[in-house]
Amino acid sequence: MSINLLHRHVLDDHISGFETDTNPNHLSIIRRPVIFSVLAHESRETAVAEALWNAEDVAPRFCSPSEWLAVSRTVGAGMVADMLSGIAGASFVDQSDGRVLVEISGPSVRAILAKCVAIDLHPEVFEEGHSAAMLCCHAEANVARTGADRFEIIVPRSLAGSVFEELMEMGREHALTRGFVD
Amino acid sequence: MASLITCPHCGTRPKEEFSIRGAAAPKRPSPTAKDEAWHVYVYVRDNPKGRYQEYWHHVAGCRRFLVVERDNLTHEVFGVTDAAEFERAGADE
Ligand SMILES: [Zn+2]
Numbered sequence: 001m002s003i004n005l006l007h008r009h010v011l012d013d014h015i016s017g018f019e020t021d022t023n024p025n026h027l028s029i030i031r032r033p034v035i036f037s038v039l040a041h042e043s044r045e046t047a048v049a050e051a052l053w054n055a056e057d058v059a060p061r062f063c064s065p066s067e068w069l070a071v072s073r074t075v076g077a078g079m080v081a082d083m084l085s086g087i088a089g090a091s092f093v094d095q096s097d098g099r100v101l102v103e104i105s106g107p108s109v110r111a112i113l114a115k116c117v118a119i120d121l122h123p124e125v126f127e128e129g130h131s132a133a134m135l136c137c138h139a140e141a142n143v144a145r146t147g148a149d150r151f152e153i154i155v156p157r158s159l160a161g162s163v164f165e166e167l168m169e170m171g172r173e174h175a176l177t178r179g180f181v182d
Numbered sequence: 183m184a185s186l187i188t189c190p191h192c193g194t195r196p197k198e199e200f201s202i203r204g205a206a207a208p209k210r211p212s213p214t215a216k217d218e219a220w221h222v223y224v225y226v227r228d229n230p231k232g233r234y235q236e237y238w239h240h241v242a243g244c245r246r247f248l249v250v251e252r253d254n255l256t257h258e259v260f261g262v263t264d265a266a267e268f269e270r271a272g273a274d275e
Pocket residue numbers: 189190191192193240243244245246
């Protein structure tokens with residue numbers, strides 16, 4: 001079993017001391033997401049991907065042809081592990097303690113992210129439901145479009161502080177606010 | 183332009199996401215090959231000008247090794263394939 005480092009969130013220090021109402025452009029830090037890393041065994045890639053995309057309560061995030069993140073904001077790690085162990089040809093490991101999940105949304109979200117990632121986020125290129133590994137604020141991240149103006153970003157825990165500060169800096173001209181969600 | 187590489191898995195990406203790992207054309211000798219063969223493979227390399235194939239590791243994306251065929255003079259990119267596919271295609275020949 002992994003030690004639960006999320007008891008105190010890594011971004012607590014970056015946020016405490018301020019109370020703000022949310023603006024249209026807002027950055028939510030998900031306090032306790034469940035994030036599993038899933039790898040497909042050789043030649044089982046398509047079957048594992050299909051099973052992940054059909055799974056309930058879990059959002060799959062594409063990393064590479066044989067690697068995904070399985071993210072859930074609704075069910076616990078135990079349930080996700082049970083579901084994943086039912087997929088033949090897949091290996092998985094709980095990464096919830098090692099990754100930080102933030103959600104950025106609002107009308108200016110693309111203008112903000114244009115300063116953070118070097119890929120085209122036009123809806124015709126990076127459509128809703130699409131996810132990919134990329135550099136975000138110089139850190140390795142998985143970015144997913146979960147709505148027309150909503151993105152989820154997953155970064156390693158050790159880089160979350162600097163990514164968070166940079167996202168807030170880039171969002172300052174758009175009055176980006178931030179806060180935890182449970 | 184070689185500053186934009188279209189990864190077959192991730193789409194069009196800036197070159198900063200990649201690490202260049204050298205020429206892809208030289209065939210790696212078998213582990214039991216003679217020292218001479220290994221010497222040639224490791225040290226005796228061409229320094230081509232123009233079109234050639236190169237390993238690119240997509241470090242900040244899918245973390246797959248790719249083979250980028252490009253012109254190192256004009257920076258034109260002719261094609262990008264996954265290195266596993268490149269190996270298979272080479273083995274079939
Ligand atoms: Zn890639």
